[in-house]
Amino acid sequence: MAASMLCRRTVALCTTFKQLSSSKAVLSVNSQCGFLLQIASYNPKPLKLNLRNPYIPDKDSEKTPEWQKTARYDRKLFGRYGSASGVDPASLWPTHEQLEKIIAEENEWHPPLEVMLKNIEAREKEESDKRLAKEKLIAANMAKMPKMIADWRKEKRETKQKLKEEKARRTKLLAEARERFGYAVDPRSPKFLEMVAEIEKEEKKKKKLMKRRLREEQATASAAPPAASS
Numbered sequence: 001m002a003a004s005m006l007c008r009r010t011v012a013l014c015t016t017f018k019q020l021s022s023s024k025a026v027l028s029v030n031s032q033c034g035f036l037l038q039i040a041s042y043n044p045k046p047l048k049l050n051l052r053n054p055y056i057p058d059k060d061s062e063k064t065p066e067w068q069k070t071a072r073y074d075r076k077l078f079g080r081y082g083s084a085s086g087v088d089p090a091s092l093w094p095t096h097e098q099l100e101k102i103i104a105e106e107n108e109w110h111p112p113l114e115v116m117l118k119n120i121e122a123r124e125k126e127e128s129d130k131r132l133a134k135e136k137l138i139a140a141n142m143a144k145m146p147k148m149i150a151d152w153r154k155e156k157r158e159t160k161q162k163l164k165e166e167k168a169r170r171t172k173l174l175a176e177a178r179e180r181f182g183y184a185v186d187p188r189s190p191k192f193l194e195m196v197a198e199i200e201k202e203e204k205k206k207k208k209l210m211k212r213r214l215r216e217e218q219a220t221a222s223a224a225p226p227a228a229s230s
Contacts, residue, residue, distance in 0.1 A: 054077075054080075054081045054084050054085060056077065056085060056086055057069070057073075071091070071092070074087045074091065074092065075087075075092050078092060170187070173187075173192075173195070173196060173199070174187065174192075176195070176199075177191070177192050177195055180195065
């Protein structure tokens with residue numbers, strides 16, 4: 001009994017679904033047909049053109065607006081009324097200057113295929129030349145890289161050595177000043193600076209004397225007769 005009731009309810013439910021689906025299909029078909037009928041029945045009103053007595057502005061009148069006296073408005077009149085506008089079709093063509101300007105604009109914005117291909121080829125060649133020049137510069141710099149690194153290291157060593165020598169010289173001068181004056185002297189004091197000036201002066205004299213002796217020794221060695229060969 002329960003099974004028979006379940007079967008009856010299932011059949012009733014399926015019947016309800018079929019009715020709903022059929023009604024939706026009818027509604028969709030009706031809406032589409034109505035839309036198509038609405039499009040088909042659309043009949044716009046034609047433009048009302050007074051071809052018997054068209055409005056032709058008097059260009060000699062001061063009351064006529066300036067924009068109705070232009071060639072653009074003449075083209076509009078001729079396009080609307082044709083020969084009834086009284087406009088000479090020959091006057092609607094551009095002048096030689098305007099035609100040259102139009103041709104120049106077309107050549108600039110819409111060049112022929114050959115010109116476009118030449119422009120593309122020239123642009124690709126320019127890009128290729130730039131790339132080759134860049135690669136050449138990179139290769140040259142890479143070839144110089146070992147020497148540049150060696151020079152940088154050498155300069156760094158020399159700078160470090162120079163700072164070390166200056167520090168040692170400063171320490172030596174401070175020790176000499178302490179020994180001379182009997183107390184620690186401020187390196188910014190006039191006494192210390194005066195002592196440094198005296199020491200530098202003495203060092204310059206010693207260097208001059210050494211150079212003079214070296215020159216004298218060289219002159220003596222060059223003036224001495226060569227030893228006789230046995």
